Amino acid sequence: xxxKYKTEILKYSDESIDKVVKSLKNGEIAAFPTETVYGLGxxxxxxxxxxxxxxxxxxxxxxxxxxxxxxxxxxYKLSKEKTRTAQILTDAFWPGPLTVIVPKSNIVSDKITxxxxxxxxxxxxxxxxxxxxxxxxxPICAPSANKSGTxxxxxxxxxxxxxxxxxxxxxxxxxxxxxIESTVVKINENGVTVLRPGHITxxxxxxxxxxxxxxxxxxxxxxxxxxxxxPGMKFKHYAPNAQITLVKGHGDKFVDYINENIECxxxxxILKETPKQYKIQTDNIxxxxxxxxxxxxxxFTVLRKLDxxxxxxxxxxxxxxxxxxxxxxxRLIRAAGFDVVDLSGE
Ligand code: TXA
Ligand code: MG
Numbered sequence: 001x002x003x004k005y006k007t008e009i010l011k012y013s014d015e016s017i018d019k020v021v022k023s024l025k026n027g028e029i030a031a032f033p034t035e036t037v038y039g040l041g042x043x044x045x046x047x048x049x050x051x052x053x054x055x056x057x058x059x060x061x062x063x064x065x066x067x068x069x070x071x072x073x074x075x076y077k078l079s080k081e082k083t084r085t086a087q088i089l090t091d092a093f094w095p096g097p098l099t100v101i102v103p104k105s106n107i108v109s110d111k112i113t114x115x116x117x118x119x120x121x122x123x124x125x126x127x128x129x130x131x132x133x134x135x136x137x138x139p140i141c142a143p144s145a146n147k148s149g150t151x152x153x154x155x156x157x158x159x160x161x162x163x164x165x166x167x168x169x170x171x172x173x174x175x176x177x178x179x180i181e182s183t184v185v186k187i188n189e190n191g192v193t194v195l196r197p198g199h200i201t202x203x204x205x206x207x208x209x210x211x212x213x214x215x216x217x218x219x220x221x222x223x224x225x226x227x228x229x230x231p232g233m234k235f236k237h238y239a240p241n242a243q244i245t246l247v248k249g250h251g252d253k254f255v256d257y258i259n260e261n262i263e264c265x266x267x268x269x270i271l272k273e274t275p276k277q278y279k280i281q282t283d284n285i286x287x288x289x290x291x292x293x294x295x296x297x298x299x300f301t302v303l304r305k306l307d308x309x310x311x312x313x314x315x316x317x318x319x320x321x322x323x324x325x326x327x328x329x330x331r332l333i334r335a336a337g338f339d340v341v342d343l344s345g346e
Contacts, residue, residue, distance in 0.1 A: 036097045044109070061114065269317065
């Protein structure tokens with residue numbers, strides 16, 4: 001697609017909110033911060049703008065969008081029925097990085113849900129996102145504001161790098177606090193199923209609603225013959241240009257594997273700094289962060305950094321699959337195109 005706009009990055013202020021909201025009301029699309037990642041939004045009643053989201057991102061048409069709200073009343077207008085489980089989840093985690101999928105009401109267009117009968121809804125905690133939605137007086141449907149397939153954007157500059165010329169405005173609210181996308185859960189007669197893990201962990205969900213299922217696609221390569229529960233899971237995702245190999249294993253096993261396989265120019269991404277790293281025979285080492293919160297915050301920044309450095313190959317140490325680790329693993333396994341080396345012997 002050729003460039004339609006001279007994309008402007010607007011510093012957050014009352015005036016810039018006004019400018020963005022006017023533009024959205026005129027049927028344009030705009031990028032804005034949330035606590036998870038930047039979103040690329042359109043008002044839910046602007047069908048042409050919704051088409052433009054797909055065009056600007058080069059997003060497959062059958063991948064539905066999340067509807068963002070700024071008060072709970074909208075949740076009940078957008079969903080077909082009121083369920084106890086939905087109420088428990090929204091009471092516990094909203095506003096915040098949880099998206100719930102429920103049967104949709106008639107006011108949600110098929111364009112938003114890619115013809116599915118369910119809609120994904122999220123009430124972000126980020127004040128800038130809330131102010132835009134409130135000022136627009138209409139919910140905003142928005143995917144992450146990256147070019148489809150690349151790591152999600154956590155700064156205005158990341159959005160600019162992917163979508164310069166394709167959108168009029170990017171509202172700059174600084175770096176996103178969480179750094180990975182929301183936890184997505186589906187609520188139906190079978191209970192609660194996690195379709196995409198995130199900052200709100202399975203353990204936290206279990207605390208409030210008892211049993212929680214994890215969709216098979218969260219940790220495994222989707223079966224091509226099976227219909228994906230969450231269409232987004234079947235697409236190539238979060239992938240930098242560098243070829244990523246996810247390495248399961250720690251201690252000497254990890255270090256030995258890297259030293260045997262690493263070639264000049266390759267990078268190693270480890271979870272946190274440990275004395276063992278000094279035995280890795282390269283200086284091209286990046287640590288994700290001291291704890292799981294900084295690891296999630298840095299994950300997409302580090303994946304994008306590999307491209308800035310024109311890295312061709314990177315080995316990434318696999319996180320454990322509990323707590324936020326499950327979300328990190330889910331993003332990394334996709335970034336690696338499911339190329340996993342398992343040294344753990346489990
Ligand atoms: O944190 C987030 O969720 C960010 C910010 C901007 O809110 N948004 C985001 O949107 O990550 P997106 O479009 O990049 O990812 C939404 C995921 C996709 O995997 C999509 O397939 C799934 O949610 N999804 C959306 N609506 C759905 C539906 N009705 N049924 C099943 N999956 C759905
Ligand atoms: Mg996305």
